[in-house]
């Protein structure tokens with residue numbers, strides 16, 4: 056009944072889209088982690104995987120544009136919701152305390168804007184770091200094709216102390232974002248309170264920890280084994 | 290007879306919507322555990338008036354948790370510390386000798402201060418006016434079971450309908466969102482047959498009005514449910530979202 060444009064900009068629509076884009080980004084994280092873990096496959100698995108991605112050609116641009124759009128839309132909504140609260144309550148409380156109980160107020164839910172902003176800054180640095188990092192090349196044994204040796208770059212970079220500290224720190228904070236975000240997204244899409252909601256909150260903690268533990272494991276493993284641990288084939 | 294005890298009050302004073310507010314402090318020595326919170330404020334006002342000072346304005350009517358007039362924010366919590374309890378039903382036995390009690394009005398741009406602790410909640414009335422009614426002609430009262438409604442459904446509808454419009458949900462929400470109130474008003478009607486006819490129009494109009502009044506967005510903090518004196522579940526917000534999406538595609 057209302058136009059789609061109006062609906063999407065309504066308070067319900069904005070929250071709905073925060074949820075949709077959040078879920079989209081979480082799905083992206085699952086795929087991204089899956090790809091990263093190929094670094095523990097055969098000596099060439101990671102480079103074969105990244106080469107496959109890069110040879111997608113125009114399709115890759117479409118995927119990248121889609122991702123950028125999701126990030127951007129999610130950020131705009133998150134920031135505007137946050138800005139709006141200042142308008143809705145220009146004069147704050149002298150004293151404020153959560154009642155606990157049914158409340159989902161927590162460090163995680165109160166810091167979404169901060170953890171989100173950190174993720175955004177990290178994202179930019181991360182792209183500069185690897186996508187526009189040193190351009191090593193190598194030849195794949197089977198096809199004889201010359202490809203970018205991203206694996207070498209990753210293994211080299213994760214032996215630098217400050218790089219590892221930075222990655223582990225940001226990914227650790229992302230646990231907070233996801234542990235509230237996962238539950239919140241379902242709530243935004245119309246999930247009712249009750250048993251399912253409790254299960255989803257448990258699933259949210261599990262998802263946040265498992266996904267981020269997966270991402271964090273890679274730099275830590277490379278750092279502490281000097282890139283020569285038994286999980287890394289040469 | 291229980292002994293009187295002392296509390297240290299710090300309460301908001303403001304002469305009008307645009308006036309600058311400030312805190313005033315006063316120690317009350319004659320507080321009794323049997324008093325309700327509002328009776329304690331009556332004692333305060335009596336003292337103030339005996340000294341020829343202006344009483345502290347605060348809202349109330351029924352003083353039994355059913356009208357939704359009272360809405361003080363006490364030590365940072367809407368309606369004070371007790372679950373499922375409007376501040377008119379909060380008793381001073383929940384406090385002890387020497388406690389410091391800070392009292393503020395609900396703070397939201399959409400609830401301008403009229404005086405001291407009294408705020409203008411007509412924004413809620415306008416949200417109701419936008420669609421919180423049924424206009425189908427249901428005729429005169431029928432036999433109650435003429436149209437059977439599952440007990441589960443009628444219970445849910447009734448739970449949502451218990452909203453007394455106090456505005457604690459707005460007061461406690463970190464975003465000052467009115468989603469629980471609006472959700473409850475939409476959801477209690479959308480459960481029942483009488484509510485179906487205007488359902489799409491209703492949800493869109495009420496959500497629009499809520500936005501227009503200047504309430505914040507909902508971030509799913511769930512604080513509203515925790516402070517609601519009627520313990521209305523945030524499932525009401527889920528119902529509102531579901532109905533809204535249905536309306537968009539209808």
Ligand code: HEM
Nearest residue numbers: 073074077080081133167168171172175236239240243508
């Ligand atoms: C991989 C990246 C990200 C993922 C997986 C993610 C995931 C999520 C999810 C699932 C939610 C819950 C949505 C909802 O409540 O319906 C959420 C909320 C939020 N996100 Fe993100 N997010 C990411 C990046 C970002 C970035 C870059 C920002 C930028 C500031 C951000 C800011 C926020 C904010 C402020 C909220 C809370 C919105 C509210 O208060 O209602 N997020 N995020």
Ligand code: SF4
Nearest residue numbers: 452453455456458517
């Ligand atoms: S939903 Fe609860 S807190 Fe909000 S106005 Fe209704 S009764 Fe008050």
Ligand code: FES
Nearest residue numbers: 352356357359377
């Ligand atoms: S005065 Fe009526 S609910 Fe508190």
